[in-house]
Amino acid sequence: MLQPHQVHPNDKGHYNGYIGYYWSKYTIARRYRPTRILEIGVRAGYSALAFLEAAHDQGRHQEVVYVGIDGETGTHGGEGGPYLPWAEKILNEPHGPEYKVILLEANTQRALPESVIQVLENEGRFDLIHVDGDHTKRGALSDLDLAVGFLMPNGVILIDDYDRAPAVKEAIDEWIETHPEWDHLYIPSFNGDVAITRLGGGTELDPIDTPEIGRVAPTPEAPQWIDSYEKAKLTDHIRAGDKVLIRFGHGLGDTMMFMPIFDKLQRDYPEVKFYLYLESGQEHFWPSVPKMHAEGLGMDKVFVVHFPMSEGHAHGLTKQHYCCEVEIGIDPPEEEFAQLKEYKAYPSPYVLCHFHGTALPDSVNCPANVAAVIWEEVLAAGKIPVECHFMHMFANPVNEQFDWIERHVRDVQPTIHKLAQMMAHSFAFIGVASGPFCVSMGFNPERTLYLENRHPVATYAKRETPASINVNGYQKGEVQRWLGTLS
């Protein structure tokens, strides 16, 4: 499933569109079950991800090879690029080690560089070639010809945008017309795909027989899959005794807005058992089934709730009201909309770091290189380092901010109260001998780590706390280990 964080920053705001596109490709790949995939026109890697995920979900792993070619031409969707680095990032992320992913930068409308031809020849032929590069008629025709040269006898060429790009449609129509020895199938997918294969080559292009293409085609044992509410709303479909999964693939804000609706649905239909599938981190806050398709969970129905951004607005409805009235089919829980669900309390993520003492900077301060390592180790421990150095009336001008510090309080008007409040709301303090260190000792000695330079910790405390480390002989990992000992 394409995750919000896998969507390129230039595409933010079009997430729902990419989801539909992604499902089209995913569904098609499930049908043809390719293991050797070539794509012309990779852009940010969304179809590539769908192809690989389909292979993963069908249990094909080690043997799958994906080769993608993109000229980074800045045209036909490539505007605002480059995109290949992003594709590389997301393709190596989810199932990375399982697959061989090769991304090549080359313009297919020019002679391919020797190095690219070499890679293609080494990889042999492909059983799925996705043509989605140059969208001019000439470009699409020449990419189809290129694809034929690298196709296995029983392979399938899939070309995108039949319904979206008139020049591509013309190219496909002409190519089919002039290649009678090839079979073809129009697939009513997100942008209109056409699958092309050799007649008698061994692959039958039987229609992908679901009008739900672009969603997941239900398999016989799979639950009924519903993601359109034009004819009937969610509550029109459900029956007493049903086990129902709601797929809510949205971010934090939408999920929080949806929760009162989900609660109301459960209250209104107590005889139906509802489950949620959440993702992108939301599953850590609310209960969620672990598998998007609810494999093995015995669901009767799966609903995809879209919770769209602007459709409701056009009818004078908020997103929540649109969801209740148009998708779910319940009265909106007005009172609960006013107050969002309470979160449980969490420990503070902040670790205050103080690297400079006001007086005696030579014998007190933490060297810049050690401070940088400590900062990184706080991050590596999953915490948020904040430099706790106030520019108070005695501030020593030699204590300049390290240029890599982005979170600090140097621009905040210094008061002792603010320092104390920060201490009270932080997970831990790490610092040199100075005011903040002493304040932290008062608040929370067990969570105070002294950065010892030439003044031994015993100058400050006789007891076992605070923990201390010597900044002149710093052993990498000490801070991270210490943070790990605090619960």
Ligand SMILES: C[S@@+](CC[C@H](N)C(=O)[O-])C[C@H]1O[C@@H](n2cnc3c(N)ncnc32)[C@H](O)[C@@H]1O
């Ligand atoms: C529509 S996008 C591909 C979308 C991609 N298949 C996906 O799943 O998101 C078209 C891509 O083709 C690339 N392209 C355009 N002309 C090309 C050419 N002559 N050679 C190689 N790539 C080209 C563009 O750089 C762009 O990234």
